[in-house]
Amino acid sequence: MRMNLKSIKVGQKIEITLIPQELKDELLRLGISAGEVLTCISSIPGGPVILQQELQELAIGEAFSKKIECKLVS
Amino acid sequence: MMNTENLIKTIKIVLVGNPNVGKSVIFHYLTGVYAEVSNYPGTTIEVAKALLENFAVADKAVEIIDTPGVYGISSFNDEEKATRDFVLDADYIINVVSATTLKRDLFLTKQLTELGKPTLLVINQYDEARLNKVEIDLKKLEQSLGIKVITSIAIKTKSLDVLKQKILDQLNLKENTFLVSETNVELEEDIKEFREKVLSRAEALLIAEGDLVVAERNAIVLDDSSSSLREKIYTRRRKEVNKIYSEIITKADFSKRAILGRLLLNPIIGTLVALAVLYFFLYQFLGVFIAGTIVDFLENQIFAKYYEPVVRMIVSSFLTINSGSLEPLIFTDFKAALGTFLAGDYGVLTLTITYLYGLLAPLVFGFYFGLAILEDCGYLPRLAVLTDGVLSRLGMNGRAIIPLILGGGCVTMAVVTTKLLKTKKEKIITMALLGLSIPCSAQLGVIQGLLSNIGGPLPWLIWSGVLFTVFVLAGTVMNKLIPGECGDFVSDIPPMRIPVLQNILKKTLSRSKVFLDEATPAFFIAAALVAFLQVTGILDNVINFCKPLMSEVLLLPKEVTLSFILGMVRRDFGAFGLMDIPMSAGQLITSCVVLTLFVPCIATVAVMIKESNWKSALIIWLSSWILALGCGALLARMLIHF
Numbered sequence: 228m229r230m231n232l233k234s235i236k237v238g239q240k241i242e243i244t245l246i247p248q249e250l251k252d253e254l255l256r257l258g259i260s261a262g263e264v265l266t267c268i269s270s271i272p273g274g275p276v277i278l279q280q281e282l283q284e285l286a287i288g289e290a291f292s293k294k295i296e297c298k299l300v301s
Numbered sequence: 302m303m304n305t306e307n308l309i310k311t312i313k314i315v316l317v318g319n320p321n322v323g324k325s326v327i328f329h330y331l332t333g334v335y336a337e338v339s340n341y342p343g344t345t346i347e348v349a350k351a352l353l354e355n356f357a358v359a360d361k362a363v364e365i366i367d368t369p370g371v372y373g374i375s376s377f378n379d380e381e382k383a384t385r386d387f388v389l390d391a392d393y394i395i396n397v398v399s400a401t402t403l404k405r406d407l408f409l410t411k412q413l414t415e416l417g418k419p420t421l422l423v424i425n426q427y428d429e430a431r432l433n434k435v436e437i438d439l440k441k442l443e444q445s446l447g448i449k450v451i452t453s454i455a456i457k458t459k460s461l462d463v464l465k466q467k468i469l470d471q472l473n474l475k476e477n478t479f480l481v482s483e484t485n486v487e488l489e490e491d492i493k494e495f496r497e498k499v500l501s502r503a504e505a506l507l508i509a510e511g512d513l514v515v516a517e518r519n520a521i522v523l524d525d526s527s528s529s530l531r532e533k534i535y536t537r538r539r540k541e542v543n544k545i546y547s548e549i550i551t552k553a554d555f556s557k558r559a560i561l562g563r564l565l566l567n568p569i570i571g572t573l574v575a576l577a578v579l580y581f582f583l584y585q586f587l588g589v590f591i592a593g594t595i596v597d598f599l600e601n602q603i604f605a606k607y608y609e610p611v612v613r614m615i616v617s618s619f620l621t622i623n624s625g626s627l628e629p630l631i632f633t634d635f636k637a638a639l640g641t642f643l644a645g646d647y648g649v650l651t652l653t654i655t656y657l658y659g660l661l662a663p664l665v666f667g668f669y670f671g672l673a674i675l676e677d678c679g680y681l682p683r684l685a686v687l688t689d690g691v692l693s694r695l696g697m698n699g700r701a702i703i704p705l706i707l708g709g710g711c712v713t714m715a716v717v718t719t720k721l722l723k724t725k726k727e728k729i730i731t732m733a734l735l736g737l738s739i740p741c742s743a744q745l746g747v748i749q750g751l752l753s754n755i756g757g758p759l760p761w762l763i764w765s766g767v768l769f770t771v772f773v774l775a776g777t778v779m780n781k782l783i784p785g786e787c788g789d790f791v792s793d794i795p796p797m798r799i800p801v802l803q804n805i806l807k808k809t810l811s812r813s814k815v816f817l818d819e820a821t822p823a824f825f826i827a828a829a830l831v832a833f834l835q836v837t838g839i840l841d842n843v844i845n846f847c848k849p850l851m852s853e854v855l856l857l858p859k860e861v862t863l864s865f866i867l868g869m870v871r872r873d874f875g876a877f878g879l880m881d882i883p884m885s886a887g888q889l890i891t892s893c894v895v896l897t898l899f900v901p902c903i904a905t906v907a908v909m910i911k912e913s914n915w916k917s918a919l920i921i922w923l924s925s926w927i928l929a930l931g932c933g934a935l936l937a938r939m940l941i942h943f
């Protein structure tokens with residue numbers, strides 16, 4: 228099932244499937260590209276989604292997170 | 302002090318790394334106490350430079366440079382531009398990475414090695430990695446990158462001795478500890494075109510990655526294919542880094558969670574904590590402790606009792622001082638005019654010095670001290686995350702929280718940092734809100750002093766309530782009216798850490814110094830101007846002229862005019878003399894609100910024009926007149942029996 232990052236819930240583990248062109252370079256440097264698996268650790272209503280991978284934590288604003296596609300891993 | 306005249310060349314060692322990896326702690330260790338902190342030209346980006354302590358090699362001075370934290374070298378923003386230029390100019394590079402976020406950090410490392418500069422890799426925050434039982438195969442990492450790798454725990458200075466030894470070995474030519482890594486064939490192929498046109502290999506790589514600034518410097522015009530070449534190079538680099546990363550981490554247990562950092566990202570708990578932090582920082586610490594206790598002691602005990610009487614005594618021994626009287630003196634009694642100019646009520650030597658060092662300096666210091674703590678413990682990015690949702694509805698986003706908070710120190714400086722915002726729309730809105738509704742620290746201090754004279758939290762609540770309403774309404778309206786996108790944000794969130802006191806103090810001192818150096822001359826000029834207006838009697842005329850506006854519209858005593866006029870010159874002057882005017886509680890609150898909303902100072906307007914254009918600046922300036930007078934008139938009537 229295709230979904231976007233904003234729709235995931237705290238505790239869910241997802242795999243990134245598609246990052247829009249405009250965000251690719253910035254996220255690549257931060258270590259995020261299609262295929263990476265991340266866990267959602269918080270989601271601010273009307274605000275960013277906060278993801279975690281190993282010891283790294285990353286917040287992605289609402290508008291961007293709606294453009295990033297992912298699928299549930301567990 | 303070293304004699305720099307007969308030195309042949311200064312060797313430049315540049316510290317480069319992602320944000321929050323411990324660069325500045327390492328910088329302070331290497332350089333000792335004396336660092337020269339300056340703003341990179343045209344920005345508020347801080348760059349610290351200092352000579353390597355007690356050390357010189359064969360008539361060469363060694364300079365260590367701490368650069369702004371970046372995730373890669375290019376021209377995406379001002380930080381990167383500054384760092385890029387220092388890297389291009391470096392003789393040696395110390396790349397600092399965090400053991401906790403190697404996968405992210407090694408992207409920059411890989412890029413640095415590809416630039417072809419002699420580099421040493423320092424894996425810092427090793428203690429935090431150990432806490433999570435992360436084991437790193439350093440030998441393997443050295444092989445993969447082709448440079449030397451050491452580990453450190455910067456907060457334990459002992460662990461940095463290895464780093465110092467490596468630097469000394471390199472400089473004394475005992476051992477090559479800074480290595481240039483071998484290049485990879487595919488990459489060479491990608492940058493071949495530019496290698497033929499550009500002397501420096503590093504610049505050729507940056508141009509291949511689509512760095513427009515570097516391209517222009519070399520008179521190269523990049524076409525549309527440049528972004529696809531960048532993507533190709535970036536993607537390959539990321540793949541290589543991920544491969545290296547998977548090979549070097551031999552063991553790790555990421556189950557340990559930093560609880561505090563997580564809680565602060567919870568929408569409800571985080572908001573409550575944010576309110577508490579604002580309350581303690583702005584009200585208890587800055588308002589009550591610094592503006593109340595400390596400033597009170599300095600002004601009333603030190604300056605009023607010892608400093609001012611001595612100055613008055615000296616001045617009055619050869620001139621006369623007409624205290625209080627505002628008669629035109631200059632044509633009749635020159636001695637009295639000069640005496641009053643120097644040491645009268647608004648004297649250049651009396652009030653200005655007292656105000657500058659008794660009031661402004663402690664407030665600015667207090668503000669930057671608090672800010673440095675919030676910054677170093679990793680709280681600010683969390684605040685940005687929490688406020689992003691709200692700010693994006695006001696046409697900004699989480700990034701804007703930094704200028705907005707900085708505005709609490711000095712609005713002018715905050716306007717300069719709006720450079721960091723990406724879209725035009727968020728920039729204009731942040732700028733406008735800074736100019737309209739954010740009080741700077743000196744203003745904040747005096748206003749809270751005034752409000753606490755009335756007593757109780759109610760005046761404070763009214764004042765901040767009005768400002769908050771103006772902030773939200775103005776933001777909402779601008780979001781609707783101004784076309785364009787307000788952008789969005791992506792932010793790395795560092796773990797919460799206990800800040801190092803030494804680091805905090807150094808940051809606070811250097812920032813306060815930059816501020817005071819800039820503010821002091823402006824202060825004297827403004828004070829001289831006011832003193833001149835006073836002794837010539839012009840001030841009286843202006844005050845009388847504005848009297849109807851004050852008494853009819855704002856229901857305030859006419860003397861308040863002076864504060865408002867001064868506020869136009871520099872916002873923090875606005876508080877000049879406000880303390881001494883007898884007013885009712887309602888009038889006090891009204892004048893505090895008007896003072897805060899009133900026009901941004903000349904310096905701020907100048908920066909606004911530079912950062913946007915004169916039209917936007919003019920609109921902001923005019924709307925602040927309307928807002929200040931409108932809100933003031935309304936509030937004055939609501940509080941008439943207060």
Ligand SMILES: Nc1nc2c(ncn2[C@@H]2O[C@H](COP(=O)(O)OP(=O)(O)O)[C@@H](O)[C@H]2O)c(=O)[nH]1
Binds near residue numbers: 321428429455
């Ligand atoms: N536990 C731990 N904390 C560190 C270490 N090095 C730096 N820190 C902390 O990490 C934070 C960021 O350090 P700083 O030097 O300001 O990072 P910069 O942004 O790279 O200059 C500060 O709170 C430091 O006290 C380390 O080796 N171990």
